[in-house]
Amino acid sequence: MSASTGPVFQGKRPFRPDLKRPLAVTQDILASARRIASQLNAVSADQLTRRLRSLTAHLVSDLIPLLDAEARVAHDLVDAERRCDLESDHRQVRLLTERLEMITDNLERQLSRAPDRALVQRALREVVTALAALESHQRVAFVHLDKSLPPENKARLAKAFEEAAIAARTRTMLIDRPDVPPTASTVLRKRPDLDTAYPISLADLEGPPAPSRP
Numbered sequence: 001m002s003a004s005t006g007p008v009f010q011g012k013r014p015f016r017p018d019l020k021r022p023l024a025v026t027q028d029i030l031a032s033a034r035r036i037a038s039q040l041n042a043v044s045a046d047q048l049t050r051r052l053r054s055l056t057a058h059l060v061s062d063l064i065p066l067l068d069a070e071a072r073v074a075h076d077l078v079d080a081e082r083r084c085d086l087e088s089d090h091r092q093v094r095l096l097t098e099r100l101e102m103i104t105d106n107l108e109r110q111l112s113r114a115p116d117r118a119l120v121q122r123a124l125r126e127v128v129t130a131l132a133a134l135e136s137h138q139r140v141a142f143v144h145l146d147k148s149l150p151p152e153n154k155a156r157l158a159k160a161f162e163e164a165a166i167a168a169r170t171r172t173m174l175i176d177r178p179d180v181p182p183t184a185s186t187v188l189r190k191r192p193d194l195d196t197a198y199p200i201s202l203a204d205l206e207g208p209p210a211p212s213r214p
Contacts, residue, residue, distance in 0.1 A: 019146055019158050022066040023138040029058055030131040037124040045107065045115045052104040059097045067093065069164035073157065078141045086141060089134035096127050
């Protein structure tokens with residue numbers, strides 16, 4: 001998946017030297033995911049699909065590049081336990097983003113049917129849980145760095161972070177599959193790790209076959 005898969009979400013905050021930027025972006029997306037989940041049964045299938053597409057685009061275009069930069073610039077400056085927590089959070093967010101996009105792709109192909117809202121609800125609940133864990137660990141790590149580093153070191157670190165985030169944003173891609181149609185079926189078949197992490201069948205994602213016409 002690349003940022004071109006769906007409309008690119010233009011984040012409210014431009015890249016700038018800010019040690020706590022990943023935390024702020026995580027909080028924005030977490031609030032959006034919670035809002036979508038809370039309104040899940042009150043919107044049409046088309047509205048739900050558009051909201052999920054915007055959420056996944058926000059994750060791919062705004063958060064994941066910052067997580068890549070965070071890993072390159074900041075993880076070596078925190079203790080081993082905090083680094084392990086953040087690395088685990090990053091992996092989980094990427095996996096769940098990929099799964100959420102597969103579900104969204106499937107909804108877009110089947111707008112004539114009633115969406116499986118229970119499936120979407122489970123996916124959103126997992127995303128919210130993962131983002132909440134990430135937000136908690138980021139808060140601890142970045143508040144520690146903000147308080148412990150002298151001003152000149154914070155300025156250098158923030159500049160390095162900004163440069164790494166911009167570079168990561170230009171190359172962000174969860175899966176490189178240029179020759180594979182972006183369907184849930186092909187993604188699952190090409191990604192046994194996702195199939196193992198999320199034991200969901202192709203039938204669950206794609207729904208029952210359309211009735212044949214006489």
